Structure formats: C-alpha cells, structure tokens
Amino acid sequence: MARKYTKHGSRADAWDEAEDPVEAPPPRDCWLCERPCGETVIWHHPIPKSRGGRDTVPMHPICQSMLITTFTNSELQRNGLDAGLLRIDPRVEKFIAWVSGKEPDFNAPLGKKKQR
Template identity: 35%
Template sequence: MPDTQFLCPLCGRALIPGPSVNEHHLVPRSHRGRDTVTLHRICHSKIHSIFSERELADYYNTFERLLENEDMRKFVVWVRKKDPEYVGRNVKPSRRR
C-alpha cells in the first residue's frame, strides 16, 4: 500500500516532485491562511477555477468540503485516470532560474 503522505489529498494519485505539484493554502493567504498542503498543479488549478477566495476561506477549506461540490467530484473522477505527472494542455509548469 502506498504511503498516503505522497498521495494527492484531492485525487489520490501519487505526488511526484517536479512541475506537476505545488502548494495550496486551504484558507487563502488573502484571508490570513498560513498552512499549505502539497497537491497536483492541475488539482490546485481546478480548485481556483471553481471557487472564489471568499468561498475557500468561508467554507471550502477542507478536502471533504471541496468534494461536496459536484463539479469537483466530476473532475476528480476524470483526473484519477491520468498519469500522476499530467499537467493538462493549458497548465504550463513554472520554471524558475
């Protein structure tokens, strides 16, 4: 059984260090959130495409609550079939030099 520390808390796929993962503030920084969790970049992008920062701060600040949303559940069913390093066509990895 894989170590859950290295699984995306949203989709359950393996987290492989590199451009396919990043950090998410469960409570946005703009609302004084400090704690972050590591998840796939595509999962992070989907969260922010569905919810406003106010919605994230006020209610959708746990993975259980995020998955209450039908659009988020549909996304997770779809993305679980993808390779763990899949970032999508429109998501470009950030490369800092």
C-alpha cells in the same frame, strides 16, 4: 588564509566515504484528489493567504488550477482545511473522476475563472 584541501587529502575523498545514500521520501498524496503526487508538487494554501491562511498542503498543479478556477477566495475560506467539503461539489466530483485515470504528472489547461 584558508586551505583548499584538508591535511589528509582532497575534498572529493571525504564525499566518497559517504554513508548510506539517502532514500527519497515516498510520494505524498494530493490533498484534493488523494492520488500520489508526481515530480511536481505544489504547496497550496487551502485558505488563501489574503484571508489569513498559513497552512499548506501538497497538490498536483492541475488540482490546484481546478480549485482556483472553480471557487472564489470567500468559498475557500469558508471550507477551510476540509477537502471533503470541496469534494462533494459536483464540479469537483466530475473532475476527480476524470483525473483519477491520469498519471501523477499529467497537466492540462482547464480554462479561465468565470466572473460572478
């Protein structure tokens, strides 16, 4: 039968002797708007998984919603991992200009995806 405690004291003592506390990594930048991400980070597939995408990139939830409501899976597949091509779209330029003044954890409903 296993012991509940070590021979030299309780488990709590072992945790108290921890070395330096681990520092949190610096916030990542959003793939689309290039602002630092806040507490909530979405790992988004720039090329949709249904189209063979495997890579993920960090994004704000609002930026991911903007991509999903603006572009089709075919358009995202064509643009691939190049966020610069997405940023030159007038709809995305307008969105980035609007969201640039907001705090990192800002989120708002963007509407529904338009049927084509």
